[in-house]
Amino acid sequence: MGLPLHRVLGGTVTAARGARVLLPEMFSRIGGRSSTSSNRSIPLVFSFSHRRCLSKISVTSKVEMSINGVASQSKVLTIDTLNPSIKKVEYAVRGPIVLRAIEIEKELQEGVKKPFTEVIKANIGDAHAMGQTPITFLRQVIALCIYPELLKDNKFPEDAKKRARRILQACAGGSIGAYSASQGIECIRQDVAHYIERRDGGIPSDPGNIFLSTGASDAIVTILKLLMTGEGNTRTGVMIPIPQYPLYSAALAELNGVQVNYYLDEENCWALDVEELRRSLNAARQHCRPRALCIINPGNPTGQVQSKKCIEDVIRFAAEEKLLLLADEVYQDNIYAQGCKFHSFKKVLFEMGPEYSNTVELVSFHSTSKCYMGxxxxxxxxxxxCNMDPEVKQQLIKLVSVRLCPPVPGQAMVDVISTPPVEGEPSYEQFVKEKNxxxxxxxxxxHLTEDIFNTVPGIKCNPVQGAMYSFPRIEIPxxxxxxxxAKGLAPDMFYCITLLEETGICIVPGSGFGQREGTYHFRMTILPPVDKLKVLLKKLKEFHIKFTNKYS
Amino acid sequence: MGLPLHRVLGGTVTAARGARVLLPEMFSRIGGRSSTSSNRSIPLVFSFSHRRCLSKISVTSKVEMSINGVASQSKVLTIDTLNPSIKKVEYAVRGPIVLRAIEIEKELQEGVKKPFTEVIKANIGDAHAMGQTPITFLRQVIALCIYPELLKDNKFPEDAKKRARRILQACAGGSIGAYSASQGIECIRQDVAHYIERRDGGIPSDPGNIFLSTGASDAIVTILKLLMTGEGNTRTGVMIPIPQYPLYSAALAELNGVQVNYYLDEENCWALDVEELRRSLNAARQHCRPRALCIINPGNPTGQVQSKKCIEDVIRFAAEEKLLLLADEVYQDNIYAQGCKFHSFKKVLFEMGPEYSNTVELVSFHSTSKCYMGxxxxxxxxxxxCNMDPEVKQQLIKLVSVRLCPPVPGQAMVDVISTPPVEGEPSYEQFVKEKNxxxxxxxxxxHLTEDIFNTVPGIKCNPVQGAMYSFPRIEIPxxxxxxxxAKGLAPDMFYCITLLEETGICIVPGSGFGQREGTYHFRMTILPPVDKLKVLLKKLKEFHIKFTNKYS
Structure with a gap:
């Protein structure tokens, strides 16, 4: 229960560093954020609501204090004078439950007794954190780019060196430490375009239409920014799936856009239904101007893989209703279910003929973070x-130039992924083996996740067709x-926080992604190693039965 | 003069890839952006204003076209429906003149005859691009982190391995490919805090107050976001120096904040004068709510280094006027002038006693991009x-979590810079030698830059006390x-673009940074190798004399 005083007080108190203060239980509480701060100075009296404030809104903390006889004065930046759009931002994947998990890890390190010995973080799609080994070839090329001295080293294969030389030649001054063009290094954009062409059966891709980015998140937020306009009933609306990946809701809150929800069909393996798109759009038009439609395929957190037919329907709908399409395809290699196949929106769009391929505005996103790379x-x-107005594209180039360039090692990683070893190259076999x-x-x-969850009464899990998560529905008594x-928590947050405190398993409540009113879910990654995942699923099963019994 | 057709048309035309079209001179023009697009379809008639549109506003291009008989329809996203704040963004450092420089490079490659054989980019503080060699130790540590197999390699020194091991141990799953905490890896924040303590003579720094970021730009924009509030006359104002680094004006335009200019004193080596701050603040209070004061020290683009006395005055002013201080200190190691010394705002603040050190809100920024690292x-x-309200800090942590984490190789780079080799370690001597x-x-x-510029009639250059740029004043007839x-260009833009076309030298006009009405400047980096810099300065001198004669 002890918190280091310097952590409580932030940077203002230094003499007390390392000292500890026990917070009386009366000063910590579960609930929403504390009331507006007064300017009173209360020497070493703490009103601290961080540790246990695990509502779905956010973790907040508040300290009123006086040190060395100098009263703290009112600040320029307080919770009441903060940008109101920032206050609305929520991001469950790294929200209060994860902060609590980190605290528990520290408590375990400090020797606090718990009914478990380690925290298992199944909250975020972070493959390497869960023990997945990096793909050798990718790392070799990047290491060569970072420290070109290694190009003389016989231990590095020639195909890795070839790629590193190509990247370095395209870097100003031959250094990965130079800024690149803001849109990304040109030869890497060429390689990405070729990668897309191979993926899409030869449908051409123009390097001029490729923008490298700081992860997919950066690119998504940049496009959302371009779209934001209007006020009141004319504000831009962006249609997003529910359940969604909360980057979308967070970015829309920050940018003061209108989040327009369309619901995926849980009864039908989380399929996207165009009639639901239409309902959602018509409802939204009463109070905003919907201008874009976002699709996550394969789905996050829902794991569904869209059929070609479904994608065609969505494209037709976007064309009819004049919506710009945002295709979040970061899990494009993560397809597991029999009969499922990844179809890129770009490919489907171009196969629908010029009526669509020359008109529908489409932006598709990819990342080095998922798939086999992690x-x-x-x-x-x-x-x-695709089909972006050239004037808008110039504005986009201008906008990304303000941030100078995406991280160049990340750009290099995009390049290696776009130009993997081919048959006959020395690294080919090892690469394919590791990837597969x-x-x-x-x-x-x-499959394991789906199977075990569906043996538990009160848990129902759709097939994890793709991506990296299960999103089972849970019955909460x-x-x-x-x-x-009564505790001011969403029921599934209460479920997840109880699970965390009792078992050390960290998962994210469905309320952080959105779900139909009265239904409850959680998102759990499928990333832990098989043995650990089995233990985790068993523990979760036992917890669910115990929880259900306790509250029945 | 030829442009590849696929580049002109973007991604919509594919068959024509590689084909070229000559743009008749009548369709290209110098000036502002073209008029509002109509929806008419004009088969293969181009109205293209990209190549030569080099006004200070932005480069725009416009294509109206019809291919395969399918008329292009009006788009969701056009220049008229774009977020109006984005349209206001300008960023001269990578603006139209730099885009033109890139085009000229391509033209040279294609064999177009010019009065010069290479483009010298002195527009951006990009040391490696100008031939500066990376510091060996930094790269060794990062390479070890990227490809830990190298930890077995005898060619890598033990101190580099030690740092790499420390970083990898702090990475989830021992991989630099895992996400880190959104605030940055904790042990790196500890190392940064120790680095700051050493720099500031022991004044304590709390790792909880350190936020790692994607370059300094990311951190600066994040803090500006927090500050934005109000509408009309209550909008947040942020005081920035003129001349400024245009990230500030660009971010304020994008975030709909009010840019409050205070002028640096060119007659006094670009010193900051508190009376000017007061004038600026009082004027701004008529139309906005100034809440923050930004200082760039050492100055960009102006190169001045602030005295301790000046910093104290600024802090007192901020305390009196209740302004949050933003100290952009990315050039803190770049001090050249006799008698000048870098004083961090943090250190000066804490030496002023608790009346200030417990109250004044200060955010200071640093980067791996400048100093000796580049x-x-x-x-x-x-x-x-420093002195950030704890509730606000929680909101800040929440906000950065949406983007997951700063690039981990960049975080590792921050770590190595914070823990350079010390005396007795195997890499110490080489490191110090390279750095020095x-x-x-x-x-x-x-010194060379200042000296040569001041031999030219019509050019007057203040001492480059620090940072990486000269910002001489030029007389334009x-x-x-x-x-x-008449061409719709700012006079110094006209000067710089003429210089570029005639000599291949790429510098940025003062109008991109701000300057007193009726004065003209340019920013030029001091980064080219000495020999090349001498040639560049000689060419610039000759150009200036010729230009002046031509228009006198």
Whole structure:
């Protein structure tokens, strides 16, 4: 329960560093954020609501203090004078439950006794954190780019060196430490365009339409920014799936856009239904100007893989209703279910003929963070823009130039992924072996997860057709719902936080992604190693039965 | 003059890839953006205003076309429906003149005859692009982190391995490819705090107040976001120096904040004068709510280094007027002038006693891109927040979590810079030698630049006390001013674009940074190698004399 005083007080108190203060239980509480701060100075009296404030809104903390006899004065920047759009931002994947998980990890390190010995973080699609080994070839090329001295080293294969030389030649001054063009290094954009052409059966891709980015998130937010306009009933609306990946809701809150929800069909493996798109759009037109439609395929958090027919329907709908399409395709290699196949929006669009391929505005996103790579830390990504107005594209180039360039090691990572070893090259066999092993293991875990969840009464899990998550529906007894509400928590947040405190398993409540009123879910990654995943699923099963019994 | 057709048309035309079309001179023009697009379809008639549209506003292009008999329809996203804040964004450092420089490079490659054989880009503080060699130790550590197999390699020194091991141990799953905490890896924040403590003579720094970032730009924009509130006359104003680094004006335009200019004193080596701050603030209070004061020290583009006394005055002013301080200190190691010394705002603040150190809100920024490192491509950086309200800090943590984490190789770079080799370690001597060589060379070039410019009638250059740029004042004859205005260009843009076309030298006009009405300047980096810099300065001198004669 002890918190280091210097952590409580932030940077203002220094003499007390390392000292500890026990927070009396009366000063910590579960609930929403504390009331507006007064300017009173209360020497070493703490009103601290961080540790246990795990509502779905956000973690907040408040300290009123006086040190050395100098009263703290009112600040320029307080919760009341903060940008109101920032206050509305929520991001469950790294929200309060994850902060609590990190605290528990520290408590375990400090020797606090718990009913478990480690925290298992199944909250975020972070493959390497869950023990997935990096693909050798990718890392070799990047290491060569970083430290070109290694190009003389015989231990590095020639195909890795070839790629590193190509990248370095395209870097100003031959250094990966130079800024690149803001849109990304040109030869890498060429390689990405060729990669897309191979993926899409030869449909051409123009390097001029490729924008490298700092992960996919950066590119998504940039496009959303371009779209924002109007006020009141003329504000831009963006249609997003529910359940959604909360980057979308967070970015729309920050940018003061209108989030327009369309619901995926849980009864039908989370399929996208165009009639639901139409309902959602018509409803939204009463209060905003919907201008874009976002699709996540394969789905996050829902794991569905869209059929070609479904994508065609969506494209027709976007064309009819004049919506710009945002295709979030970062899980494009993560397909596990029999009969499922990834169809890129770009390919489907171009196969529908010039009526569509010359008109429908489409931006598709990809990343180095998912698929078989899992290279999240590099923050590599790109988007391809199709049918973007040339004047708008110039504005986009201008906008990205303000941030100078995406991280160049991440750009290099995008390049290697776009130009993997081909048959006959020295690294080919090892590369294919490593890649297939990752994808096969993910497939196994996708099936395992679905199978075990569906043996638990009160848990119902759709097939994990793709991506990296299960999003099972859970029944929460009325008594538990009431207790959660009494604590100011969403029922599934209460479920997840109880799970975390009792088992060390960290998952994210469905309320962080959106779900139909009265239904409850959680998102759990399929990333832990098979053995660990089995233990985790078993623990979750036992917890669910115990929780259900307790509140029945 | 030829442009590849696929580049002109963007992604919509594919069959024509590689084909070329000559743009008749009548369709290209110098000037502002073209008029509002109509929806008419004009088969293969181009109205293209990209190539030569080099006004200070932005480069725009416009294509109206019809292919395969399918008329292009009106788009969702056009220049008229774009977010109006984005249209206001300008960023001269990578603006139209730089795009033109890139085009000229391509033309040279294609064999087009020019009065010069290469483009010299002195527009951006990109040391490696100008031939500066990366510091060996930094790259060794990062390469070890990227490809830990190298930890077994005897060719890597033990101190580099030690740092790589420390970083990898702090990475989830031991991989730099895992996401880190959104605020940055904790042990790196600890190392940064220790670095700041050493720099500031022992004044404590709390790792909880350190936020790693994607270059300094990312951190600066994040803090500006927090500050934005109000409408009309209550909108947040942010005081920025004029001349400024245009990230500030660009971010304020995008965020709909009010740019409040205070002028640096050119007659007094670009010193900051508190009376000018007061004038600026009082004027601004008529139409907005100024809430923050930004200082760039050492100055960009102006190169001045602030005295301790000046910093104290600024802090007192901020305290009196209740302004949050933003201290952009990315050039903190780049000090060249005799008698000048870098004083961090943090240190000066804490030496002023608790009346200030417990109250004044200060955020200071640093980066891996400048100083002796020049590692721009890694997009590493951090900020330290002092006296930030704890509730606001929680909101800040929440906000950065939406983008997951700064690039981890960049974080690792921040770590190595914070823990350079110490005496007795195997890499110490080489590290110090390399570091000192870079800084000594920059110092030599700073003096050289000032000296040569001041031999030219009509050019007056303040001492380059620090940072990486000269910002000389130039006299532009009235006739040239008139010709520029007739072309719709700022006079110094006309000067710089003429210089580029005639000599291949790429510098940025003062109008991109701001300057007193009726004065003209340009920003030129001091980064080219000494020999090349001498040639560049000689060419510039000759150009200036010729230009002046032509228009006198």
């Amino acid at each position: 290279e999240c830390g590099f923050r590599g990504g790109y988007m391809e823009v 092993a990752v994808l096969a293991s993910l497939g196994e875990k996708a 009325d008594k538990a719902v009431k207790e959660a509400k | 590692e721009c491509g890694f997009r590493g950086g951090y900020m330290e927040v 060589a870079v800084l000594a060379s920059l110092g030599e070039k700073a 009235d006739k040239a001013v008139k010709e520029a205005k």
